[in-house]
Amino acid sequence: MAWTPAFAGDLAGTVVGVVDGDTIDVLADGRSVRVRLAEIDAPERRQAFGTKARQALADLTFHRAVAVVDEGRDRYGRTIGTVTVDGRNINLALVAAGLAWAYTRYVVHPEYVTAQDAARAAKRGLWADPHPTPPWDFRRPAGAR
Structure with missing residues (x-):
C-alpha cells in the first residue's frame, strides 16, 4: 500500500462533502469540485456496505486537507482523481479495508x-x-444481469 502519486497534486483543498463511498466534494480556490476517486468502485448506497464505505471515506477525508491528482473527467463532468491526505492514498486505503x-x-x-x-x-x-455483488453489476438493469 506504499504507492502514492509522484507529485503533490493538481488540486488542493478541503473536503466539504462526502457523496458516497467513492465521491467527495472538495473546496479549492473558493469553488466546489466534485471528485470521483480513480481506479476504485465502492458499493452503492442501497447496496450492502454502501453506508460503511461512505462513512469510512468521511472518516478519512471530511473537513481534512486533501491533494487530488487530476486524472481527467468522467461522463458526468466529475474530476477523476487519486486523493491523498497527509501522503496517504485514500483510494487505495478503501480497497485495502x-x-x-x-x-x-x-x-x-x-x-x-x-x-x-x-x-x-x-x-x-x-x-x-x-x-x-460488484457495484457495476448492481447498477446494471435487472434484465441485463
Missing part, C-alpha cells in the same frame, strides 16, 4: 488489485460476504 473494489476496467496501478486480493483473503469489509 475491503470497502471498495479495484475497478479493474480502469485500474492502472497493480497495487489496487494486490490490496483487493489481500482484503478478500482476510475477509475484510465486503469480502466477509461469500458472494459480494
